[in-house]
Amino acid sequence: MKKRLMMALATGALVAAMAPGVVAAKTAQDSSTSEHPLEHPFVGAWVIHPFPNDPSSEDLVIINPGGTVLDYDSQSGTGVGAWTSTGDRTADLSFDQLVTAPDGSLVGLTVVRASVEVAKDGQSFTGTWTLEFPPAAAEMSGVPAGELGPGDVTGERIAVESPGPTVGPMPGASNEAPPSPEASPAS
Numbered sequence: 679m680k681k682r683l684m685m686a687l688a689t690g691a692l693v694a695a696m697a698p699g700v701v702a703a704k705t706a707q708d709s710s711t712s713e714h715p716l717e718h719p720f721v722g723a724w725v726i727h728p729f730p731n732d733p734s735s736e737d738l739v740i741i742n743p744g745g746t747v748l749d750y751d752s753q754s755g756t757g758v759g760a761w762t763s764t765g766d767r768t769a770d771l772s773f774d775q776l777v778t779a780p781d782g783s784l785v786g787l788t789v790v791r792a793s794v795e796v797a798k799d800g801q802s803f804t805g806t807w808t809l810e811f812p813p814a815a816a817e818m819s820g821v822p823a824g825e826l827g828p829g830d831v832t833g834e835r836i837a838v839e840s841p842g843p844t845v846g847p848m849p850g851a852s853n854e855a856p857p858s859p860e861a862s863p864a865s
Contacts, residue, residue: 723741
């Protein structure tokens with residue numbers, strides 16, 4: 679149970695456990711600065727692996743040219759943060775995730791920090807990350823308060839995929855056009 683709780687909290691490896699209607703945000707700097715150039719190879723959508731040896735640990739992350747980060751993990755929710763360029767193919771990022779108690783009350787913010795290097799072909803990255811739970815969540819998990827890590831992280835760019843040949847209709851989807859108003863029976 680303790681390991682599962684740690685995985686759920688730590689899968690915040692670029693994630694946020696988010697209470698409905700509550701959003702955490704970091705202010706992004708002006709996108710015209712050299713800190714987050716529009717053409718930096720880190721900009722884009724990625725499938726990331728915060729625990730590369732665990733195939734079940736995948737997150738989706740969007741790196742925006744204006745310096746903002748949006749992360750989603752199916753176990754923990756959404757993380758919101760900021761990034762900055764540290765070189766032609768390197769970047770640092772951090773984001774916050776809300777941690778809630780079982781009753782839904784806010785426990786605090788978990789902070790995820792990472793440094794990454796994008797491969798020369800721009801299709802993958804490697805890096806390290808750390809995690810800092812709010813004191814109450816650290817205590818509940820039995821881990822020390824403060825920044826934990828580092829851990830390894832890898833990522834692959836999400837490529838555009840055109841629709842291919844289908845094997846049948848989607849369940850519940852209609853491939854027929856809705857009837858026009860003229861074809862409807864009169865009331």
